């Protein structure tokens with residue numbers, strides 16, 4: 301078994317070694333324009349997809365492709381890449397939501413439902429009883445991720461307790477001022493226009509409501525950063541190839557993390573969207589951070 305895994309590892313490295321060699325090139329690609337650009341294209345806005353510069357409308361398609369490709373192996377890969385630590389991050393994230401009964405909760409980019417399942421199992425902060433009467437809506441742009449989440453939810457007995465809605469974080473299919481809590485775990489990094497997604501969360505929250513985001517962030521210690529960079533760029537795409545047979549999606553993952561705003565830049569975006577009492581908390585040396593703010 302061990303020999304087979306090692307063989308697969310070396311085969312993946314060998315067949316994809318050009319990806320490592322091309323890493324420098326792809327890092328440089330951030331400064332390049334999309335190909336086949338013509339005059340009409342010059343009016344289109346660009347953004348980044350990992351280290352590539354792409355048109356905004358292209359990013360949505362590429363991100364959709366990533367999550368469609370990885371949907372079935374998504375949870376397994378999360379365990380492998382983070383050595384299971386993502387479970388602790390999600391536990392901490394849900395714990396600091398201070399949940400209580402009767403909330404209307406919207407989980408943006410909820411994917412396979414790992415955060416909202418934890419919400420479902422949480423206790424009321426006052427009564428320490430289960431919080432049966434919270435309304436939870438998972439909104440995700442990708443039907444494949446929602447389908448995996450729905451199936452897992454059914455297996456766990458959450459059928460009917462969670463609404464699974466296909467929708468865009470930048471244009472949420474939710475009424476103004478109707479949600480008490482909006483959560484987003486590892487989702488905001490993937491949206492095309494981060495500011496628009498933050499404003500949408502603001503729009504749908506009731507006054508007093510809270511927006512809480514768990515997202516990959518930036519390790520500040522230079523020694524740890526160098527270790528983390530080596531691990532991410534050299535191991536994660538290889539693991540992606542071995543486990544999910546998808547190098548490219550995991551190359552995108554590690555690149556997209558580097559493109560995401562720093563902790564304080566992201567906190568500023570919250571403030572600029574109107575959120576108050578904005579704060580962030582680093583977990584695992586800033587590998588991920590929890591940002592939250594209130595609509596007052």
Ligand SMILES: C[S@@+](CC[C@H](N)C(=O)[O-])C[C@H]1O[C@@H](n2cnc3c(N)ncnc32)[C@H](O)[C@@H]1O
Nearest residue numbers: 409410411440441442445468469485486487490
């Ligand atoms: C890394 S997964 C996170 C899933 C889940 N929140 C978790 O923590 O396991 C990111 C999710 O964001 C979704 N997503 C990406 N862009 C989106 C958008 N514009 N609107 C809504 N969901 C989006 C993807 O389809 C994917 O399911």
